[in-house]
Amino acid sequence: MTPQLPEDVPSSVDPLDLRAASRDLWPGGTLDFVQGVAAPEPDRVFLPRDAGEVARVLRWAAEAGVPVVTYGAGSGVCGGARGMAGSVVLDTKGLDRIGPLDRDRWTVDVEPGVLGQHLEDWLAARGFTLGHSPSSIWCSTVGGWVAARSAGQLSGRYGVIEDMVLRIEAVSPARGRFVVGDGGDAPEAWWPMLIGSEGTLAVITRVRFRVWPAPASRWLRGYAFDDLPTAVRAMRRLVQAELWPAVIRLYDPVDTRVGGRTKSKDAPEHAPKESDGWLARMLDAVDARRALALPLALPGLVNRLFDAAASGCLLIVGFEGDPGVVDAASRAASALLADEGATDLGDGPGERWWRSRHHVSYKLIPIFEAGGFADTMEVACTWARLVPLYHAVRKAIGHTAIVMAHMSHVYPEGGSIYFSFAGRGDRRAYDATWRAALEAVLAAGGTITHHHGVGALKAAAAAAEVGPAIVGWHDARAALDPTGTMNPGRLFVEGDPRDPPVDRLDPAVDGLVLVPAEASYDERQSAATSVLGELMWPWRTLPAPQPWARMPWQSGPMEVRARVGGRPCVLGRGPRSATGPDLRPWLLERGTNREVTLAVAASGERWMAEGVVAQPWSVAQELLRADLRPAVLTVVDGRLRVGFRGPAAAAMGALARARVPELEQVPYTATASPGGPLVACALDDPNVIWVTTNSAFRVPPTVLEEPMLSLVGAEAP
Amino acid sequence: MSHPVSTCALCPRLCRPVCPVAVGSGREAAVPTAIASVLWDHARGRVSDALAASAASLCVDCGACRSFCQLDAPFPDHLRGARVALAGALPHAVPSPEPLRALEGSGVTCVIETDGRPFGDALSQRLQRSVRRWRTGDALGVAAIDGMDLKGPHAAQIRAQASGLALVVAHGGVAKVLSRLGVPFTWLHELVPSISGVASCCAPGAAAPLGCCGGAGPLVVQHPADARRVAQAWAARAEPGVRVVDARCQAHLAAAGHAVPDAIDSLIADLA
Numbered sequence: 001m002t003p004q005l006p007e008d009v010p011s012s013v014d015p016l017d018l019r020a021a022s023r024d025l026w027p028g029g030t031l032d033f034v035q036g037v038a039a040p041e042p043d044r045v046f047l048p049r050d051a052g053e054v055a056r057v058l059r060w061a062a063e064a065g066v067p068v069v070t071y072g073a074g075s076g077v078c079g080g081a082r083g084m085a086g087s088v089v090l091d092t093k094g095l096d097r098i099g100p101l102d103r104d105r106w107t108v109d110v111e112p113g114v115l116g117q118h119l120e121d122w123l124a125a126r127g128f129t130l131g132h133s134p135s136s137i138w139c140s141t142v143g144g145w146v147a148a149r150s151a152g153q154l155s156g157r158y159g160v161i162e163d164m165v166l167r168i169e170a171v172s173p174a175r176g177r178f179v180v181g182d183g184g185d186a187p188e189a190w191w192p193m194l195i196g197s198e199g200t201l202a203v204i205t206r207v208r209f210r211v212w213p214a215p216a217s218r219w220l221r222g223y224a225f226d227d228l229p230t231a232v233r234a235m236r237r238l239v240q241a242e243l244w245p246a247v248i249r250l251y252d253p254v255d256t257r258v259g260g261r262t263k264s265k266d267a268p269e270h271a272p273k274e275s276d277g278w279l280a281r282m283l284d285a286v287d288a289r290r291a292l293a294l295p296l297a298l299p300g301l302v303n304r305l306f307d308a309a310a311s312g313c314l315l316i317v318g319f320e321g322d323p324g325v326v327d328a329a330s331r332a333a334s335a336l337l338a339d340e341g342a343t344d345l346g347d348g349p350g351e352r353w354w355r356s357r358h359h360v361s362y363k364l365i366p367i368f369e370a371g372g373f374a375d376t377m378e379v380a381c382t383w384a385r386l387v388p389l390y391h392a393v394r395k396a397i398g399h400t401a402i403v404m405a406h407m408s409h410v411y412p413e414g415g416s417i418y419f420s421f422a423g424r425g426d427r428r429a430y431d432a433t434w435r436a437a438l439e440a441v442l443a444a445g446g447t448i449t450h451h452h453g454v455g456a457l458k459a460a461a462a463a464a465e466v467g468p469a470i471v472g473w474h475d476a477r478a479a480l481d482p483t484g485t486m487n488p489g490r491l492f493v494e495g496d497p498r499d500p501p502v503d504r505l506d507p508a509v510d511g512l513v514l515v516p517a518e519a520s521y522d523e524r525q526s527a528a529t530s531v532l533g534e535l536m537w538p539w540r541t542l543p544a545p546q547p548w549a550r551m552p553w554q555s556g557p558m559e560v561r562a563r564v565g566g567r568p569c570v571l572g573r574g575p576r577s578a579t580g581p582d583l584r585p586w587l588l589e590r591g592t593n594r595e596v597t598l599a600v601a602a603s604g605e606r607w608m609a610e611g612v613v614a615q616p617w618s619v620a621q622e623l624l625r626a627d628l629r630p631a632v633l634t635v636v637d638g639r640l641r642v643g644f645r646g647p648a649a650a651a652m653g654a655l656a657r658a659r660v661p662e663l664e665q666v667p668y669t670a671t672a673s674p675g676g677p678l679v680a681c682a683l684d685d686p687n688v689i690w691v692t693t694n695s696a697f698r699v700p701p702t703v704l705e706e707p708m709l710s711l712v713g714a715e716a717p
Numbered sequence: 718m719s720h721p722v723s724t725c726a727l728c729p730r731l732c733r734p735v736c737p738v739a740v741g742s743g744r745e746a747a748v749p750t751a752i753a754s755v756l757w758d759h760a761r762g763r764v765s766d767a768l769a770a771s772a773a774s775l776c777v778d779c780g781a782c783r784s785f786c787q788l789d790a791p792f793p794d795h796l797r798g799a800r801v802a803l804a805g806a807l808p809h810a811v812p813s814p815e816p817l818r819a820l821e822g823s824g825v826t827c828v829i830e831t832d833g834r835p836f837g838d839a840l841s842q843r844l845q846r847s848v849r850r851w852r853t854g855d856a857l858g859v860a861a862i863d864g865m866d867l868k869g870p871h872a873a874q875i876r877a878q879a880s881g882l883a884l885v886v887a888h889g890g891v892a893k894v895l896s897r898l899g900v901p902f903t904w905l906h907e908l909v910p911s912i913s914g915v916a917s918c919c920a921p922g923a924a925a926p927l928g929c930c931g932g933a934g935p936l937v938v939q940h941p942a943d944a945r946r947v948a949q950a951w952a953a954r955a956e957p958g959v960r961v962v963d964a965r966c967q968a969h970l971a972a973a974g975h976a977v978p979d980a981i982d983s984l985i986a987d988l989a
Contacts, residue, residue, distance in 0.1 A: 012744075016755065016772055020745035023754070025729045033754065034727070036761065047743055073733060074745060093743035113743065117734045139730040361729040362787055368727045 003063040006056040010047045010094065017045045021071055021089040025139075026079035026457060027364075027375040028430055034368050035426060042069065042083030049094045051205035054171045057090055058203065062173035062485045069487050070199035072141030073115060076148055077376070078455025080198050080490045090203060092143050098122050101211070105694050106625075107166060108211050112143025112204045128211045131158025134451075135360045143204045149196040149578035151451035153357055155409050156239070157246030157320060159552025160451065160576055162195045164209050166548040166694065170194055172202035172480035182208065182548045182680055182695070191546070192582035193476040198453055199487040200473075201480045201581075210694050215320035219330045220247065220350025223315045223342035228252055229387055231313050232407070232415075234340035236383050238317070240412045240511050240602060241336060241646040242536075243329045244553055244629055247318030247408075249353065252390070254303075254404040255420075257310035292370035296424035300399045315342065316350045322627035324658075328651035336647060372424045377437055380409070380416040380574025381446035382559075384506035389444040390417055396440035397421060400433045409450060411575035412511050412536060412599050413558045416450035434458075445501040447577035454580055459493040462579045466492070467500060468564035469571055472586030491580050500561075500570035505597065507531040512558065517542065517594035521672055528600045534670045536599035536631070541675030543585065545690065549678045549697050553629055555599055560584045562591025572597075601631065601645050607653035608632065608643040608669065611662030616640040618683045619660055621691040628656055632671045633691075643668055674699070721792045722760065725753035725782075728790075732782040738775055747775045749782045749792055756799060770803035 012018075022039040023029055029039060043066075048054045061068045067087040074081050083089040095111035098119060102108070108128070110119055116137040123129055133152040134140060140150070146168065151160040158164065167181035168191070178186040180194060193201060225231035231250050238245065295302045317333055319326045334344070367374040381389050386407075394403050401423035409416040423433055438461040441448050447465060448454075454462040463470055470492055477484070507513055513527045513535075521540050528535045537544065537554050544556030559572040569591060571577075571584045588594060613619045616635045623630065623642065630652075632643030642663060644652040657663045674689045678697035681688060687698040730750040733739055739747040746752075752772045759769035776796050783793050 014746070015768055016746035016751070016775070017744060019755070020748070020751040023751075030727060033757075036763065038763075045745075071745070073730065075729065091743065091745060093745075096743070115734045115740070118740075136729070139733045356787075358731075359787055361731060364729075365724055365727045365788075369723055 003060050006046075006053070006060050009053045009057055010049065011088075012045045012047070013043070018042055018083070021045050021069075021074075021083040021091065024071075024074040024076045024079065024081040025136075026077055026082070026455065027368075027373055028427060028457065029079060029082065030368055031373045031427055031430055034371070037427075039082060040085035042085075042087045042089045044088045045071075045083070045091055046088060047091050047094045051095075051169065051171055051177055054090065054095075054203050054205055055176055057088070058171055058173045058485065059176075061088060062481075062483045065483065066485070067488050068199075068203075068485050070143075070147070070203050072113060072144035072147075073139050075136045075140035075144060076455055077452050078148075078449075078457040080148065080453060080455025080457075080487065081144070082456075084489070092141060092203070095143075095205060101126055101128065106211050106213075107208050107694055109206060109208050110142050111206055112141060112146075114142045116140050116142065116145065123211060124214060127214055129214050130164060130209055130211055132161060132164060133357070135358050137358055139361075142207060146195055146204055146207055148198050148453035148455075149451055151409055151576070151578075153249075153408065154246040154318075154320070156244060156248055157552075158212065160409070162547055162582075163550075163552035165195065165207055166210055167208035168194055168204055169206035170202040170204050173485045174482055175202070175480055177205070178202075181546075188546060188677065189585065190476070190480075192585050193473070193480075194581070196453065196578060196581045197476075198455065198491050198580065200491045201476055201486060203486075210692075212693075217323040217326045218318065218320040218354075219326050220316065220318040220354055221330070221334070221347055222345035222349025223317065223337050224345055225313050225315060225340075225342055227311070228313055228390070230341060231315055232383075232387055234337055234342060235315060235407065235410055235415070236509070236511075237340065238333055238336055239410050239415075241332070241604070241648075242412070242553075242601065242629070242631065242644075243333050243336075243646060243648055245317050245329070245333060246320045247316060247350075248410050249316040250407040251314045252405045253310035253313045254306045255406055256312060256314045258306065258404065292367065292372060293424070295402065296367070296370065296372040296422060299402045299423055302402045303394070303398045306402075306404070314345070314349060316353055318350055318354075322655075324655050325627040325652070328648050328655065332646070332648035332651070367422050372422055373430045374420070374422040375430070375434070376452070377419045377421070377434075377441075378416055378450040378452050379419070379441045379446045379448060380414060380450040380576055381444065382414040382505065382510040382512065382574065384509045385445050385504060386415055386417065389441065389446045392440045392444045393417075393419055393437055396436040397433050400425075400429060400436070409576065411555070412601075413555065413575040413597075414510065416574065416576070417446075418450075442498075443501060445504055445573055447573040447579055449578040450574065450576055451578050453578045454491050456490050458579075459489070459491055460495050463492040463494045464498055465573070465579050466571060466583055467497065467569045468567040469569050469583040469587045469591075470494065471564060472583040472590070473581060475586070476581070497567065499568055500573075507600070510597075511536075511600050511602065512597040513600050514559075514561075514595055514597050517557075517560070517562075517588055517596050524598060525670065528598070532600040533603040534601050536601040538670060538672045539675040540672040542596070543588065543676050545674065545676035545678045545697070549676065549680075549690065549692060549695070551624065551629070551692055557584070557588075557596035557598055559597040560587050560591070560594065561596070562587050562594040564591050604645065605647055605649040606643065606645055606668035607649040607665070608641065608667065609653060609657060609663035609665045610636070610639045610641045611660060611664055612638060613640050613660060613662045615684060617688045617691050617696055621683065621693065621696070623656055623659065624691065624693045626655075626659060628652055630656070632669075632673075634671055634673065635688075636671070641671060643671065721790045721795045722753050722756045724788060724790045725749055725792045726757040728753075728788075731787075732785045735781040735785045744775070746772070749776070752776060752796070753792065756795075766803055766806035769799070770806040773799045773803060776800075 018041040022041045023033065032039065046057050048057060058068060067084060069081065069083050069087050069089050071081050071083070071089045071091045072093065093113035095113040097111045098108065098114055100109060108123065116134065119142060120130060120137065131152070131154050132145065132150065133154050134150050135153065145161045146165060149161060152158065165181065167179065167184060169177065169179050171177050180186045180188065180191045194204065225234065235248055235250050238248065319330050364374045379389065390405060397403055401421035403419055403421040405417050405419045407415050407417050421433065423429060434457065438448050438458060442461065442464060448458055448461045473492060505512060505514055508531065511532065513531050515524050515527045521538065525535055525538060539556070542557060544550065558575060559570060561570050563569065564587070569587060571587055619640055620633050623633065630642050631645045632641055634641050640660070642656050677700060678690055679700045680695040681698045683696045685696060685698055688696045689699065690697040728750050730748050733748050736747065736749060752775055755764055755769055755772035758764045773796050783789060783791060
């Protein structure tokens with residue numbers, strides 16, 4: 001019997017709606033469009049208004065064997081949200097409610113169809129911010145951010161999307177409605193599977209985010225460096241010094257030169273606007289819409305000319321938040337960068353970037369108009385691999401595309417590179433350029449995507465990157481979507497197996513130490529001491545607390561190395577990856593010969609104080625809410641202990657003491673933090689052992705084992 | 718500037734958040750980029766006149782996309798021409814009813830700058846009640862105010878309009894008239910002492926990005942869901958006429974009660 005179409009759910013077969021749902025922002029699709037290649041269209045577009053309607057659509061689709069493509073605002077640039085022939089599109093924009101805003105816990109609940117800018121406006125009107133500011137904020141939805149692992153321009157302060165999410169409500173064909181995260185009813189093992197699953201497992205129907213009061217101050221400044229390696233080193237030192245700038249953007253010499261990025265902040269508006277629109281700047285410079293064909297046809301020559309003409313690069317650094325913290329951190333940052341040979345350019349470059357930080361995409365229009373293609377590729381790796389990877393990609397595609405880059409998401413453990421490239425030709429040329437670029441990234445030991453996700457474009461490379469750990473995703477799919485209804489053919493397309501790249505860890509540069517996953521706290525701390533200093537985040541046991549029980553800057557294991565079915569597997573090839581769901585927890589549970597890399601804090605300045613205060617965990621939370629980011633924040637024998645590291649340690653300590661006069665300085669002692677899993681509790685609970693800005697936590701009464709195997713056989717809706 | 722259809726068809730939908738039809742209806746097809754892509758294909762003979770006309774008719778010609786666009790693409794102008802050229806391709810000489818779907822249930826009368834389009838009449842038929850139109854001669858009139866950066870404020874205004882399309886007011890026109898008369902927008906505050914902090918994104922001399930009459934409360938840019946609820950609450954009072962001056966201060970809107978629209982209506986009548 002044919003399953004009954006859920007006719008009570010709003011839907012459309014209007015040709016305009018089917019056509020609109022056949023495109024997202026994948027430049028390959030745009031190239032097809034320009035060249036007259038029609039995109040396959042879905043059979044129907046559903047516009048559900050609540051989770052119940054989502055569940056009815058998914059249940060019908062699973063029974064009818066109809067693929068479902070979840071569509072938000074279609075801002076994906078990898079072709080993962082396009083409706084496909086024979087499919088139905090589930091458009092989430094009917095789920096557009098915001099709230100409640102919990103002013104006490106600093107959280108907000110949001111439905112997936114809310115546009116990013118609308119959410120930020122809504123929060124701003126109430127004195128809060130999510131702090132998520134992707135360049136696509138005007139044209140992307142909250143659900144898309146979570147499903148495809150978005151990262152915003154202020155990631156240094158607020159983290160990337162998975163650092164902001166505290167709870168997810170979702171619907172899958174097999175499970176129906178479920179909740180994971182803070183207070184959830186589903187296995188915690190599903191959490192890492194949902195974020196980055198790109199519509200292949202479930203539809204996200206509601207998200208609880210951590211929010212922050214709107215920042216009271218903001219500081220932006222530009223610095224010039226003579227060459228890229230020097231600038232990369234300075235940038236690395238800046239983040240490994242635990243100063244936590246909100247913004248770090250390093251433009252390579254070509255981008256710096258073409259972009260004219262060092263102009264004063266008062267440059268007139270009609271001047272080329274500051275943005276990631278590097279190529280358009282070049283085009284502006286030569287009035288290039290008419291003259292585009294030539295440079296796009298000769299990318300190798302243009303690249304060489306740019307290389308010869310360009311020198312020096314620009315670093316933009318920004319802090320925002322509590323004025324005292326911003327002042328202390330920015331002073332320390334300025335001193336550190338001066339020590340690295342930077343030339344202070346003042347606030348002009350930063351202010352100009354800020355004004356036009358969302359304008360990047362306007363710049364790509366003339367390239368397509370001229371019959372070319374333009375695209376971006378954002379990858380990540382450890383610090384020692386960063387510059388070699390940069391050169392490897394430029395070499396791999398420099399003969400088919402004009403290419404340049406900036407680095408705008410960096411972490412103590414490594415950084416990302418955002419390549420922009422443009423060439424001329426049809427899809428064959430475009431696809432060949434992408435294949436070469438992705439191969440170069442994999443060979444250089446990086447992750448193929450930092451925050452754009454996988455979609456269809458990188459599905460084969462993604463499968464190559466995760467290797468045998470793809471079994472973890474298959475397990476999840478067996479539990480949540482056993483009929484393969486959800487976005488089939490996207491995210492992972494398996495090809496020939498390949499081994500991970502040769503290990504090139506350089507502990508002193510990378511700020512990482514490699515230890516067995518089973519190593520005790522003392523063994524891990526000892527390993528860290530032997531290479532640099534101390535564990536940056538000394539969790540007493542591994543795994544670290546769940547993501548919603550940590551602050552954005554508190555990292556768990558980065559790289560996980562193990563064997564699965566006899567095959568080697570390396571996940572976490574950069575400080576952050578958007579190559580699908582985070583399969584590292586699965587690999588840690590199911591792999592053998594497991595090793596992990598952990599961030600290490602270099603030796604340097606230290607500050608610590610202790611004091612007896614009433615409700616010490618409440619005071620600890622107040623310190624976090626005051627924008628302080630202590631390396632140590634705990635209660636030992638009833639005494640609140642606060643510690644800072646790095647060049648701003650004393651200044652931050654002074655700020656902490658100003659808020660908590662009972663603190664008295666003591667010798668610094670590396671202090672373990674509780675491992676996971678933790679459960680939320682009241683701040684005055686006598687068993688509190690940990691706090692975030694949003695919650696207090698205690699050890700669960702009974703630690704529940706939630707092996708990934710439990711994914712199989714979940715209840716039906 | 719390239720041809721607006723080209724610019725908009727290849728744009729990554731950056732004006733999406735300010736399009737009242739796209740936001741209010743949730744239809745991807747109503748995003749200006751989607752409309753432009755149909756017209757692009759139509760110009761190349763890849764789609765029918767009827768489809769192109771249908772796409773062009775999704776627009777209510779508010780002008781928000783152009784005001785927001787950093788490239789100042791004159792897409793509304795082009796669409797207006799396209800609608801005229803393609804009018805015969807539609808089965809009825811009215812725009813597609815689809816935008817009206819978003820208006821249903823709002824329960825309030827809307828004022829929409831139609832710029833000669835029969836949208837208001839169609840709307841009136843659809844809602845089965847009279848619709849007031851107040852033409853300013855230039856979309857919403859806001860662009861005529863000198864010396865104001867209208868990008869952000871206008872965007873905020875349109876987002877307010879997009880709040881279920883229940884809140885559409887010739888707001889810019891009000892501001893324009895007031896500006897010409899030299900009346901500061903604080904007149905609301907003076908007229909209705911109980912109103913505190915009614916905001917205007919188009920207030921002459923307003924501090925960017927959002928102006929305010931100076932009331933004590935915070936500015937609130939309403940999300941569509943909130944604004945819809947506010948609009949429905951207003952509608953429940955079963956009073957005719959335009960309800961909302963500005964949708965950005967939920968608390969103050971509630972405080973304003975019945976007095977604000979009455980005051981505006983009176984003022985508009987006086988000015989007319």
